[in-house]
Amino acid sequence: xxxxxxxxxxxxxxxxxxxxxxxxxxxxxxxxxxxxxxxxxxxxxxxxxxxxxxxxxxxxxxxxxxxxxxxxxxxxxxxxxxxxxxxxxxxxxxxxxxxxxxxxxxxxxxxxxxxxxxxxxxxxxxxxxxxxxxxxxxxxxxxxxxxxxxxxxxxxxxxxxxxxxxxxxxxxxxxxxxxxxxxxxxxxxxxxxxxxxxxxxxxxxxxxxxxxxxxxxxxxxxxxxxxxxxxxxxxxxxxxxxxxxxxxxxxxxxxxxxxxxxxxxxxxxxxxxxxxxxxxxxxxxxxxxxxxxxxxxxxxxxxxxxxxxxxxxxxxxxxxxxxxxxxxxxxxxxxxxxxxxxxxxxxxxxxxxxxxxxxxxxxxxxxxxxxxxxxxxxxxxxxxxxxxxxxxxxxxxxxxxxxxxxxxxxxxxxxxxxxxxxxxxxxxxxxxxxxxxxxxxxxxxxxxxxxxxxxxxxxxxxxxxxxxxxxxxxxxxxxxxxxxxxxxxxxxxxxxxxx
Ligand code: C2O
Ligand code: CU
Ligand code: CU
Numbered sequence: 001x002x003x004x005x006x007x008x009x010x011x012x013x014x015x016x017x018x019x020x021x022x023x024x025x026x027x028x029x030x031x032x033x034x035x036x037x038x039x040x041x042x043x044x045x046x047x048x049x050x051x052x053x054x055x056x057x058x059x060x061x062x063x064x065x066x067x068x069x070x071x072x073x074x075x076x077x078x079x080x081x082x083x084x085x086x087x088x089x090x091x092x093x094x095x096x097x098x099x100x101x102x103x104x105x106x107x108x109x110x111x112x113x114x115x116x117x118x119x120x121x122x123x124x125x126x127x128x129x130x131x132x133x134x135x136x137x138x139x140x141x142x143x144x145x146x147x148x149x150x151x152x153x154x155x156x157x158x159x160x161x162x163x164x165x166x167x168x169x170x171x172x173x174x175x176x177x178x179x180x181x182x183x184x185x186x187x188x189x190x191x192x193x194x195x196x197x198x199x200x201x202x203x204x205x206x207x208x209x210x211x212x213x214x215x216x217x218x219x220x221x222x223x224x225x226x227x228x229x230x231x232x233x234x235x236x237x238x239x240x241x242x243x244x245x246x247x248x249x250x251x252x253x254x255x256x257x258x259x260x261x262x263x264x265x266x267x268x269x270x271x272x273x274x275x276x277x278x279x280x281x282x283x284x285x286x287x288x289x290x291x292x293x294x295x296x297x298x299x300x301x302x303x304x305x306x307x308x309x310x311x312x313x314x315x316x317x318x319x320x321x322x323x324x325x326x327x328x329x330x331x332x333x334x335x336x337x338x339x340x341x342x343x344x345x346x347x348x349x350x351x352x353x354x355x356x357x358x359x360x361x362x363x364x365x366x367x368x369x370x371x372x373x374x375x376x377x378x379x380x381x382x383x384x385x386x387x388x389x390x391x392x393x394x395x396x397x398x399x400x401x402x403x404x405x406x407x408x409x410x411x412x413x414x415x416x417x418x419x420x421x422x423x424x425x426x427x428x429x430x431x432x433x434x435x436x437x438x439x440x441x442x443x444x445x446x447x448x449x450x451x452x453x454x455x456x457x458x459x460x461x462x463x464x465x466x467x468x469x470x471x472x473x474x475x476x477x478x479x480x481x482x483x484x485x486x487x488x489x490x491x492x493x494x495x496x497x498x499x
Pocket of ligand 3: 390424425482483484488492
């Protein structure tokens with residue numbers, strides 16, 4: 001269902017559909033009782049993860065350079081032993097190639113749209129001109145093509161690319177099209193971090209399947225909570241395993257799920273050494289036992305299997321967590337199995353210093369903007385005129401309306417206020433990176449991956465998060481939105497114009 005029909009339903013007949021049949025159950029869910037597999041309005045909510053055995057080797061997507069062609073298309077992929085209908089950027093498989101370039105490179109990527117609906121590509125994390133950004137209105141029609149051409153001048157980091165056409169983003173991403181975009185630079189190279197086969201891209205996604213393909217058909221409840229799958233995939237593989245040696249590895253992790261948040265940890269309780277996030281390296285490594293990763297966010301993590309005996313099995317898992325709203329965090333499950341198969345001598349030692357990051361002074365901000373991201377308006381009567389959709393400052397996305405006017409090359413503070421909300425919202429701003437100033441309410445603090453540079457920040461129910469945003473000389477109309485893709489497609493997105 002796209003936003004327009006959702007809004008229409010929520011405004012007119014939503015009340016009667018929901019109220020008559022299932023409002024009691026729905027309100028039960030709103031009291032934060034854990035309902036994982038509830039039936040609402042006749043639709044089963046698939047928030048529970050059904051693990052399978054970890055018997056399939058991890059797939060590593062092929063790597064291409066700055067010149068490539070992507071052909072979004074309906075195709076098949078072998079997933080879990082079945083040949084399934086999916087979307088791909090090439091025949092026979094979900095996910096596109098990993099694009100790996102050096103800072104300073106010019107990129108030329110041709111996209112040939114072989115879908116029967118509009119698509120485009122947003123380069124999530126790249127600081128590039130507006131006509132290359134994949135704005136929701138800037139689409140490639142079926143049979144059309146477009147050359148994305150831009151120069152990358154930002155620091156090393158893990159970004160990603162995915163479709164962003166107005167109303168189709170969630171379904172296209174869920175059905176399989178997205179990919180990793182890596183930038184290298186000399187600062188990063190000098191650190192001699194694990195590379196080659198010791199640097200592993202890990203794209204975590206949850207999916208729902210029928211016997212014939214990936215299923216994307218959100219119910220009203222899915223549109224409220226986000227569409228979750230009961231199977232967890234890494235790089236397109238359900239329950240994969242990866243053979244490793246007794247050494248350090250660098251995991252480049254992307255949460256490419258539509259709405260599921262993961263609380264990543266290792267099953268042997270070893271440290272996750274956080275060295276980077278959305279915008280590149282942190283100042284210094286931070287060791288944690290677990291870390292939350294919301295849709296759209298990235299992590300650069302070192303893990304060590306040194307000292308483990310051959311045959312050891314260690315899982316990357318998702319632990320339970322609190323304050324994830326009514327649908328998230330109530331289950332722990334395994335994601336990826338590492339099997340230690342080889343003993344090696346590893347001379348790598350974790351650098352104590354990674355990068356220089358200048359903290360932006362709050363006093364340099366010339367303006368503060370507040371964004372209330374409460375959704376559903378439950379307290380004020382969910383079925384009232386404002387009920388239903390996901391809004392920012394009471395508004396749903398309108399491509400004909402500019403919501404915020406910003407002056408290029410100035411710095412602002414933006415506040416995402418979910419203090420009255422009941423759902424998590426990972427808030428993302430296009431074409432820039434910000435620093436997180438603070439979080440009040442809820443968790444009341446920053447987590448290890450929120451230092452340095454971010455482009456997406458998780459705002460849990462009850463929280464208010466302040467970010468400081470240095471706008472560059474990139475001008476034009478960009479969007480910012482919740483990266484729960486159901487929320488985004490339902491209108492939880494606004495436009496800011498930089499001039
Ligand atoms: Cu990855 Cu506008 O999103
Ligand atoms: Cu983006
Ligand atoms: Cu949201």
